[in-house]
Amino acid sequence: MYKKLLFLGFLFxxxxxxxxxxxxxxxxxxxxxxxxxxxxxxxAQDLDVMFSLTGTNFRQSRARPRFIRVPAASxxxxxxIVLFRDKKPSYTYKLEVNDSLSARALIKExxxxxxxxxxxxxxxxxxxxxxxxSLLIRLSGSKYLFNLVxxxxxxxxxxxxxxxxxxxxxxxxxxxxxxxxxGKLFTNLNTYDLLxxxxxxx
Numbered sequence: 001m002y003k004k005l006l007f008l009g010f011l012f013x014x015x016x017x018x019x020x021x022x023x024x025x026x027x028x029x030x031x032x033x034x035x036x037x038x039x040x041x042x043x044a045q046d047l048d049v050m051f052s053l054t055g056t057n058f059r060q061s062r063a064r065p066r067f068i069r070v071p072a073a074s075x076x077x078x079x080x081i082v083l084f085r086d087k088k089p090s091y092t093y094k095l096e097v098n099d100s101l102s103a104r105a106l107i108k109e110x111x112x113x114x115x116x117x118x119x120x121x122x123x124x125x126x127x128x129x130x131x132x133x134s135l136l137i138r139l140s141g142s143k144y145l146f147n148l149v150x151x152x153x154x155x156x157x158x159x160x161x162x163x164x165x166x167x168x169x170x171x172x173x174x175x176x177x178x179x180x181x182x183g184k185l186f187t188n189l190n191t192y193d194l195l196x197x198x199x200x201x202x
Contacts, residue, residue, distance in 0.1 A: 024049055024070065024097050026078075035089070036080045041070040042115045044143070048098040048105045051078040055091025058083050067098065067105040073143035074110040114145045119199050121146035124161060124178035131176045131190045138192035144199075161185075 024047065025040040035058075039049045048067040053060060058081040070076045083089055123139070123146060125132050139146055151158040151171065161178060162171050164185060171178070179186045181198060189195040 024095060026051070026093065026095065027075075031080075033083050033085070034080050035083065037078045037093075038075050039068070039070045039078050039095075040075045040113065041072060042113075044072050044115070044118075045099060046071045046101060048101055049076075049078070050094075050096040050098075052094045053079060053081065053091055054093075055089060057087035058089045058091065067096075067102060069101070069105045069107050071110050073115045074112055076108050076110045112143065115143055117144040117146070117199050119182040120180075121195075121199065122149060122180040123147070124149045124151055124157070124180065126171050126174045126176075126178065127152055128172065128175050129177055135177055135190065135192055135195065139195075142192070 023042055025042065027038050027040055029036040029038065037051065037053070039051060041047055041049075047070050049070045050065050050067045052065040060079065060081045068076060068078060081089070081091075121139070121144065123132070123136065125136075125148070136148070149157060151161070158171060165171065169187075174187060176187055176190050179189045179195060179198075186198065189198055
């Protein structure tokens, strides 16, 4: 079971001024007599992360901390500590994040996660959407979270969309998905590449 890291206190620093807005979340996994720490990168770019831990009632490797590569939209194991029997661990950690990637950073196995896109994505699927499947397959395999609405199952939403488009554009006649990006509706984003171009557009 994963949960947010509980601790008495922590130090959080970032190196390299351009990394100030880059967020790394530390989560833990409790296993028998151990606690594993993971870095979760919710950004769309790779980051180098150094994680160091101090405290009592546990044992950890004495190896010197080093930067570990945490790819975009991924989770990477940083450290595991061994707990002393019948003792409650107390610890603080220091986290350094660098977006200037180093060739010396340790490359470890990573697990892909889903992150929020630059613009919120909602895909509405009309009844005769011939072009929806290919887009939805690519979106489902991407790093981005998105909402999916089948209009046949949501008649009220369908009515609202029809009112927005007007009688000159019957939704039932559309063969392409209706995409909502931060409140703006599109009917011409038929491919994943076109969608991503619009998502990342300033």
